[in-house]
Amino acid sequence: MRSLFSITDLSVEEIQGLIDTANQIIEDPDRFAHVCDRKKLATLFFEPSTRTRLSFEAAMYELGGQVIGFSSASSSSAAKGESVADTAKTISCYADIIAMRHPKEGAPLVAAMNASIPVINAGDGGHNHPTQTLADLLTLYREKGRLDNLTVGFCGDLKFGRTVHSLIAALARYEGIKVVLISPKELQLPSYIKKDVLQKYDIPYTQTTNLEGAMPQLDALYMTRVQRERFFNEEDYLRLKDSYILDPEKMKNAGEDMIVMHPLPRVNEISVAIDNDPRACYFKQVLNGKYMRMALIMMLLGVKA
Amino acid sequence: MIIGSIKNGMVIDHITAGRAMELYDLLGLSNADCEVALIKNAVSGKMGRKDIIKINGDFPVDVNVIAYVDPKATINIIKDGALVEKKALQTPQKLVNVVKCQNPRCITSTEQELDHVFVLTEPENGVYRCIYCEAQAK
Incomplete structure (x- = not known):
């Protein structure tokens, strides 16, 4: 059993x-x-x-x-x-x-x-x-036609986001995966995930705080919520939170076939103005x-x- | 200081100096009704200083506990006053109720009857993780 x-x-x-x-x-x-x-x-x-x-x-x-x-x-x-x-x-x-x-x-x-x-x-x-990650994988597969040879950007709270950790662990086993980690310094991916997963499987990865700069190279962008309660300092939160609101202006940096994913619930990190963009896949994830x-x-x- | 040899039992030798009390507690030797000698800071040719535990009697000892706490320790089994066996310690793959999970979010923090089980996940670094929450043993 x-x-x-x-x-x-x-x-x-x-x-x-x-x-x-x-x-x-x-x-x-x-x-x-x-x-x-x-x-x-x-x-x-x-x-x-x-x-x-x-x-x-x-x-x-x-x-x-x-x-x-x-x-x-x-x-x-x-x-x-x-x-x-x-x-x-x-x-x-x-x-x-x-x-x-x-x-x-x-x-x-x-x-x-x-x-x-x-x-x-x-x-x-x-x-x-794990079933959220299964939803993420089916979405990637249906939208991109493969689970290998993908460059996936993860944006937002990469420190505490369990969906991010699981999806990285799942994708690391496929050939040709590249990862771009986009987050404020305070919410970077924990070092044990970099060591136990990314380095173990030889996955090339880059870290940046600049969402717009990272977008052109991505096949998929996995957004997560930057959570106010994670910050010790309200000023830092206010300074950082707007960097990661995905809106139509920022989407101009993305390729025509870059998909946007999010495990939901969202708060304000994805503007509702892009819900009708064909690249927005977060409600397809729910169905998947x-x-x-x-x-x-x-x-x-x-x-x- | 002279402590007599034992007739039937076990000598845990070459314990890193200062660790014998931890072993004594984890092995539950306070419950033993046989003679137990704990020697701290004995002079050792190899180690400089070492601790030794002598158990004169038939007390069940979990060698996994010794291997986890101090893998360089040695175990000598004594019968009728003679050394009959030297047990080599091997790093245990699993520890049951040897260490407690310290993660307050782990299910073991609320379900008191659960065994605290850790498995060896990184043999090269001696890292054990809780089977429930994967927190590292501390």
């Missing part, structure tokens, strides 16, 4: 298999409409979520399955002090697969160690969020996330169309 905790739990071949399944679902959703008949997904969300929980639920419904679960710790037995292990054992009696979000890092692993059904990590604190979750549920349940 297989579970998923981190994007690096999946081999490059397995990721390609999920992408292929997702593309087949997109082309012919009816063929997949009953592959999970009589199967139940339990969404155990110990903290709030909009996109991820609804995406998992929509994914299971579109496979013909059903959904049970809770959307906050206060509406579960966790409020009475039940352990993650006991919750996992209990839910194993009701459902066929679990998607779990939990504020504590490693909680989905604890669940998997005690469950008799597959567990998908739907976000464990600031640690891992559902398709990849469908493919993942199928893989972990061992069902085929």
